[in-house]
Amino acid sequence: MIRIIRRWGSTPAERGSATGQSCPDVLELETGDFMVIGKSPGVPHISARDLIKHSASVGLDEQAVIVPRQCLLDAVRELTKEA
Numbered sequence: 001m002i003r004i005i006r007r008w009g010s011t012p013a014e015r016g017s018a019t020g021q022s023c024p025d026v027l028e029l030e031t032g033d034f035m036v037i038g039k040s041p042g043v044p045h046i047s048a049r050d051l052i053k054h055s056a057s058v059g060l061d062e063q064a065v066i067v068p069r070q071c072l073l074d075a076v077r078e079l080t081k082e083a
Contacts, residue, residue, distance in 0.1 A: 005027075006027070007028075008028060009071055009075030010071070015071060023037075024037050024039060024065075025037045039068075
């Protein structure tokens, strides 16, 4: 089992979550990779054609999720402090 090392950016409660538990997050894993918790059901309104225009695709073992702008910006700010 891969362990989570830390959360990057603000907590869900700091971003206004009523419960502080069920919100998008950016987490670092012990492998050095990141796990992003986003909104379900993912990105159904973006077509494969749009992805291809940007040289992107979603593989069979992948899922695209939406992460609120503030969640990702907070994580990036904290990540760049570490660099």
